[in-house]
Amino acid sequence: xxxxxxxxxxxxxxxxxxxxxxxxxxxxxxxxxxxxxxxxxxxxxxxxxxxxxxxxxxxxxxxxxxxxxxxxxxxxxxxxxxxxxxxxxxxxxxxxxxxxxxxxxxxxxxxxxxxxxxxxxxxxxxxxxxxxxxxxxxxxxxxxxxxxxxxxxxxxxxxxxxxxxxxxxxxxxxxxxxxxxxxxxxxxxxxxxxxxxxxxxxxxxxxxxxxxxxxxxxxxxxxxxxxxxxxxxxxxxxxxxxxxxxxxxxxxxxxxxxxxxxxxxxxxxxxxxxxxxxxxxxxxxxxxxxxxxxxxxxxxxxxxxxxxxxxxxxxxxxxxxxxxxxxxxxxxxxxxxxxxxxxxxxxxxxxxxxxxxxxxxxxxxxxxxxxxxxxxxxxxxxxxxxx
Amino acid sequence: xxxxxxxxxxxxxxxxxxxxxxxxxxxxxxxxxxxxxxxxxxxxxxxxxxxxxxxxxxxxxxxxxxxxxxxxxxxxxxxxxxxxxxxxxxxxxxxxxxxxxxxxxxxxxxxxxxxxxxxxxxxxxxxxxxxxxxxxxxxxxxxxxxxxxxxxxxxxxxxxxxxxxxxxxxxxxxxxxxxxxxxxxxxxxxxxxxxxxxxxxxxxxxxxxxxxxxxxxxxxxxxxxxxxxxxxxxxxxxxxxxxxxxxxxxxxxxxxxxx
Ligand SMILES: Nc1ncnc2c1ncn2[C@@H]1O[C@H](COP(=O)(O)OP(=O)(O)O)[C@@H](O)[C@H]1O
Ligand SMILES: [Mg+2]
Numbered sequence: 309x310x311x312x313x314x315x316x317x318x319x320x321x322x323x324x325x326x327x328x329x330x331x332x333x334x335x336x337x338x339x340x341x342x343x344x345x346x347x348x349x350x351x352x353x354x355x356x357x358x359x360x361x362x363x364x365x366x367x368x369x370x371x372x373x374x375x376x377x378x379x380x381x382x383x384x385x386x387x388x389x390x391x392x393x394x395x396x397x398x399x400x401x402x403x404x405x406x407x408x409x410x411x412x413x414x415x416x417x418x419x420x421x422x423x424x425x426x427x428x429x430x431x432x433x434x435x436x437x438x439x440x441x442x443x444x445x446x447x448x449x450x451x452x453x454x455x456x457x458x459x460x461x462x463x464x465x466x467x468x469x470x471x472x473x474x475x476x477x478x479x480x481x482x483x484x485x486x487x488x489x490x491x492x493x494x495x496x497x498x499x500x501x502x503x504x505x506x507x508x509x510x511x512x513x514x515x516x517x518x519x520x521x522x523x524x525x526x527x528x529x530x531x532x533x534x535x536x537x538x539x540x541x542x543x544x545x546x547x548x549x550x551x552x553x554x555x556x557x558x559x560x561x562x563x564x565x566x567x568x569x570x571x572x573x574x575x576x577x578x579x580x581x582x583x584x585x586x587x588x589x590x591x592x593x594x595x596x597x598x599x600x601x602x603x604x605x606x607x608x609x610x611x612x613x614x615x616x617x618x619x620x621x622x623x624x625x626x627x628x629x630x631x632x633x634x635x636x637x638x639x640x641x642x643x644x645x646x647x648x649x650x651x652x653x654x655x656x657x658x659x660x661x662x663x664x665x666x667x668x669x670x671x672x673x674x675x676x677x678x679x680x681x682x683x684x685x686x687x688x689x690x691x692x693x694x695x
Numbered sequence: 696x697x698x699x700x701x702x703x704x705x706x707x708x709x710x711x712x713x714x715x716x717x718x719x720x721x722x723x724x725x726x727x728x729x730x731x732x733x734x735x736x737x738x739x740x741x742x743x744x745x746x747x748x749x750x751x752x753x754x755x756x757x758x759x760x761x762x763x764x765x766x767x768x769x770x771x772x773x774x775x776x777x778x779x780x781x782x783x784x785x786x787x788x789x790x791x792x793x794x795x796x797x798x799x800x801x802x803x804x805x806x807x808x809x810x811x812x813x814x815x816x817x818x819x820x821x822x823x824x825x826x827x828x829x830x831x832x833x834x835x836x837x838x839x840x841x842x843x844x845x846x847x848x849x850x851x852x853x854x855x856x857x858x859x860x861x862x863x864x865x866x867x868x869x870x871x872x873x874x875x876x877x878x879x880x881x882x883x884x885x886x887x888x889x890x891x892x893x894x895x896x897x898x899x900x901x902x903x904x905x906x907x908x909x910x911x912x913x914x915x916x917x918x919x920x921x922x923x924x925x926x927x928x929x930x931x932x933x934x935x936x937x938x939x940x941x942x943x944x945x946x947x948x949x950x951x952x953x954x
Binding site for chain 1: 753755758760783784785786787788790791792793795797798799800809810813814847849850860863864867
């Protein structure tokens with residue numbers, strides 16, 4: 309031992325502390341990861357049944373009487389099995405295709421949500437007689453679980469099997485378009501002005517502090533602001549993507565400004581000097597050299613701001629975007645709802661069938677968020693300047 | 696050259712130039728005349744104001760907050776600090792090359808054409824192409840990059856990047872080129888290449904170079920100015936100044952460095 313010139317008695321202890329620290333850090337990562345995985349697994353498990361929907365094969369007779377009393381279009385014993393929402397649609401079908409009148413068709417039609425839940429093994433409130441009937445249909449192979457296109461093609465509905473997420477997706481997209489159309493240009497311009505043109509004085513400092521504080525304001529206050537200014541003062545139509553987008557733009561602005569300024573600040577000063585040394589104007593340098601170099605960072609920050617806005621619910625509830633919206637909005641001035649608000653609505657519904665729809669809605673939001681983040685990473689990697 | 700009366704034969708004349716960074720008096724009553732088509736070297740210990748003086752010659756100091764400049768800098772007979780002079784126009788005629796090569800993260804071609812196109816010196820197309828060729832040839836870089844004009848300027852080696860920066864400066868057709876320690880970030884071989892290049896450029900341009908390397912000043916410059924703590928201590932032809940420095944400070948500095 310004494311002939312080892314590298315022997316240091318304190319090292320053993322120091323190495324052990326380092327090892328302990330490493331172990332603790334790994335455990336905490338494992339803990340976080342565990343929670344995340346549990347959450348994801350539980351969500352996916354709950355949401356998975358929503359991808360399937362019960363359909364039943366039935367003789368539909370498009371008679372004159374069925375136009376008025378839609379229930380009579382199907383045989384009596386099927387009336388509890390077939391979706392009421394689908395039956396309600398019969399007159400419209402006949403209007404669109406007058407040739408249907410008087411014919412009888414063997415069709416696969418949407419089943420009632422209770423039937424659907426029964427087939428999936430969930431809680432249901434069917435009576436003995438109805439269960440026996442369904443079991444008979446099963447043996448005849450005239451009832452099945454199939455791909456749930458309804459969920460992606462329909463808007464909200466008070467009839468669970470007819471409720472879909474489409475109007476919420478379109479509402480979210482329209483709202484985000486408005487948000488970005490407002491927040492991105494204003495945010496980037498503000499950042500460019502503050503970072504490149506503004507004098508470093510008390511006034512710009514005051515603005516800076518306020519922008520940073522804006523990012524920390526609870527989002528619900530932005531909702532109140534949107535309600536009192538955009539709706540009450542300007543008289544813009546409530547519950548619409550226009551107002552929702554404008555409100556979220558206020559919220560997203562500070563995020564974009566702060567991240568764009570950071571991106572601009574990270575552009576090396578030598579690039580600006582190179583430009584000045586060539587007799588270029590400040591505008592030339594900023595527009596053609598500094599902003600393009602900062603753009604990947606600006607985009608990343610903006611996408612992260614957008615992702616946050618997509619998940620935002622509270623301010624939109626205040627401006628009325630929680631309304632029941634069965635029809636997909638066609639423009640930004642029609643009443644609409646957004647994904648998280650839709651999930652919130654479904655979560656409060658009493659019917660068991662909405663549970664899986666709630667989970668599926670959350671999955672849709674997650675997928676959108678993950679794709680947005682992936683896009684941000686891709687853009688940053690693809691366009692970042694290689695020095 | 697020290698000033699004595701008539702200054703019209705000089706390319707650049709600084710008269711009683713004082714500069715303050717806030718409270719820091721960085722240039723103290725500097726008088727210096729610079730000949731046309733010569734290389735003038737600015738030497739002196741670190742922090743003595745060489746770069747500050749250099750930046751006064753194309754008004755780059757205007758970009759720094761809290762700077763105050765008094766005195767005159769006359770280029771081609773006109774005080775560039777006059778009210779009717781636009782500093783952007785000054786920098787077009789008095790180009791600058793920096794210590795760290797700083798090509799734009801764009802192609803070699805665009806690095807050269809960007810500013811001339813902005814200044815409307817050339818049109819897009821063949822005019823711009825021949826400007827790229829002539830500038831790169833003047834900077835001794837053409838044969839090395841002619842097959843990869845559209846690859847990024849930042850992909851070149853350090854010495855090549857610096858020559859690209861020189862080519863980019865030449866392309867704007869300045870009459871004066873200011874260089875602030877242009878070789879201090881480069882290896883000896885690239886330094887030699889750039890020194891040779893400067894000797895050639897001297898035929899067309901007036902060059903003012905800041906260097907901390909006195910052998911370099913001795914090798915390439917025609918005139919040398921020695922700065923100390925913001926003051927111009929001594930100036931003269933390089934041969935004279937290195938052989939018989941008149942001031943004690945200059946002697947100490949030159950002896951100290953030459954051993
Ligand atoms: N941008 C600046 N802002 C404030 N002070 C500066 C700035 N640049 C240089 N100085 C000061 O001016 C003095 C001269 O600096 P500089 O011209 O860079 O010296 P040199 O190039 O000879 O090493 C130094 O005291 C330095 O601290
Ligand atoms: Mg310097």
